[in-house]
Amino acid sequence: MAQPLKKLMSCVILDLDGTLLNTDGMFSEVLKTFLVKYGKEWDGREKHKIVGKTPLEEAAIIVEDYGLPCAKHEFVNEVYSMFSDHLCKVKALPGANRLIKHLSCHGVPMALASNSHRATIESKISYQHGWKESFSVIVGSDEVRTGKPSPDMIGVMAGKAAGMEVVAVPSLPKQTHRYTSADEVINSLLDLQPEKWGLPPFQDWIEGTLPSEPWYVGGPVVKGLGRGSKVLGIPTANLSTEGYSDVLSEHPSGVYFGWAGLSTRGVYKMVMSIGWNPYFDNAEKTIEPWLLHEFDEDFYDEELHLVIVGYIRPEANFPSLETLITKIHEDRKVAERALDLPLYSKYRDDPYLKITSSKGQ
């Protein structure tokens, strides 16, 4: 039988801020510092309004909302000079380096289209190893007649207007509904499946898991919403997200696995969810490790340290509680099996799991 023709992508156009680079984080940092000068406090309330806006539009919103006694262009200039001092600290978002390396290794031409000015783009990416050489074309908003959403400059609407296939990666949580015109909305670049778009598939998945450099979270086990055992039959020893905003912003919400050390008991395999539990639509982000061991009793307040070694999938919504439970049990099996691989089992001996101090770091 004849196969339907698969649409082959010949090139990829990438957005920069909030897609490849964690510039949102930097924006808040700069604004906080800036507003203090005017005796104001940045509370993050503008975040939703300024995503995807040009710098002048952003400035207008902020100057107005905070009632700043300065002209918009002064604000832009000042914030921009502070930006340039912060650019070296901007981090690549999860999966950005992996994607760029993958596409360049396979000779897929890449372009970068950003609403920043060309010079700002150049300095932003100059701190990221190997990025500049990977793009055959870089276009800034000062180099086209009309910026996004016109197709001169690629955004979701712009990409569709130009007849392209568009994958959106919202940089703020719970925003999927704002990208209905995209062909797919994914939670982070880790979830991109290039083969869906006629591009070479990633080959770094191992038995249903994506290995990562290990990362560390710990603290006393806190009370959750009392749902894990009662509603799902799956207890999760919740950790407080306080003090972990940096680590958490570096890692997308999702299902992860690794090793868990309990101060008085030992080291166990662990599978966990981090995020807003779309099925329950939590208001707060939670860290919920399920230790893969039968315990005879609760261990609230006990010190729990986690070494997270890989990723399994994004958090998802489910049509029923049963399907959610079935999926979590699948995650458990994936984690249990993977943690026996030498690649992951070696972290069982990580000193972070042998807790000696009373407080997690």
Ligand code: ADP
């Ligand atoms: P909560 O909403 O307070 O987190 P859960 O129903 O999720 O309540 O139950 C979690 C508690 O159950 C943990 O804090 C821990 O004390 C206990 N517990 C017992 N067995 C396990 C396990 N295998 N993994 C995680 N927690 C467990």
Ligand code: RBF
């Ligand atoms: N909740 C969701 O709403 N969507 C998920 O995809 C999801 N995946 C999970 C995966 C694992 C391994 C675990 C332990 C939990 C997951 N949960 C998910 C979280 C679950 O909703 C949470 O543990 C309960 O709400 C109890 O607080």
Ligand code: MG
């Ligand atoms: Mg819990």
